[in-house]
């Protein structure tokens with residue numbers, strides 16, 4: 001088996017309109033997702049057996065929040081889904097794999113960390129198990145793991161519609177910097193959807209590209225995150241985070257991502273975002289600053305050393 005690793009970048013919703021609700025309770029969305037440099041890392045290790053079992057080890061800053069119930073981890077579930085897809089006979093011939101997850105993104109925090117991990121696991125396992133699944137079928141499998149997983153497969157900026165699985169090109173993005181702040185409280189996505197305002201927001205009107213950050217901020221200011229008020233009611237510290245970001249020197253726009261609690265702010269450059277970190281940092285808040293991740297999904301690397 002070759003040695004492989006993948007980065008699972010944080011997904012940030014620059015705006016999020018709830019445009020409707022399906023019969024099954026899922027909400028219809030219009031959202032612009034981008035990816036930040038902040039990431040978890042998945043590293044494949046050798047394992048001796050056959051049967052396609054995924055054995056997970058979790059380390060890193062946010063590992064303690066995820067140690068219980070590893071069978072339910074989205075990485076293990078991604079493996080289970082692929083095994084089911086290929087069927088019992090083929091699955092019996094798949095090599096077992098170990099995956100070491102370095103968890104550096106806060107858990108249940110609106111930046112799709114679990115979804116990004118699931119997508120990275122799908123990319124790794126497709127590669128190491130040498131599977132070939134037609135694109136539409138593969139994306140349907142990804143959606144079964146979570147509404148945010150399809151956009152995380154390519155981890156490229158995209159407009160998300162439907163329940164999140166209908167992806168189209170994002171406007172061209174200008175140079176900018178980003179800060180992410182999480183107050184340390186997990187927020188449950190279903191709870192936030194349940195508590196949202198019942199009013200629907202129309203689909204946004206977006207240009208093909210933004211040449212400057214000022215242009216992008218002007219247009220984003222006219223959009224909303226329709227889950228922000230509900231998340232703030234559940235976790236009032238989100239309002240403190242937003243106030244701190246808006247007061248930070250050089251902040252051009254601050255908003256909550258996804259269902260919270262993580263909020264983002266846009267700056268003129270990664271250096272400007274990094275320079276403003278000290279003004280925002282307080283208590284147990286997790287703060288990250290840097291550039292957007294603009295690279296798309298990396299091909300699995302054969303150069304990384306094996307852990308085990």
Ligand SMILES: C[C@](O)(CO)[C@H](O)COP(=O)(O)OP(=O)(O)OC[C@H]1O[C@@H](n2ccc(N)nc2=O)[C@H](O)[C@@H]1O
Pocket residue numbers: 013016025026027028029031110112115145146147148149162163164189190193258259
């Ligand atoms: C809020 C976002 O992060 C925006 O990108 C996503 O819509 C959430 O994506 P996710 O965490 O992958 O969500 P899932 O794991 O599929 O769903 C969790 C729960 O969120 C609610 N949910 C999620 C997505 C959606 N379009 N409508 C919903 O109502 C449902 O109650 C669902 O049971």
Ligand SMILES: Nc1ncnc2c1ncn2[C@@H]1O[C@H](COP(=O)(O)OP(=O)(O)OP(=O)(O)O)[C@@H](O)[C@H]1O
Pocket residue numbers: 066072073074075106107108109110111112113114115116117118148187189258259260
């Ligand atoms: N590898 C994983 N990383 C993080 N959470 C995971 C993972 N596997 C399973 N989970 C579970 O999934 C839930 C959502 O976690 P995640 O970090 O993706 O939330 P989120 O950032 O709010 O996502 P989204 O922005 O997609 O709503 C958590 O309750 C967590 O226990």
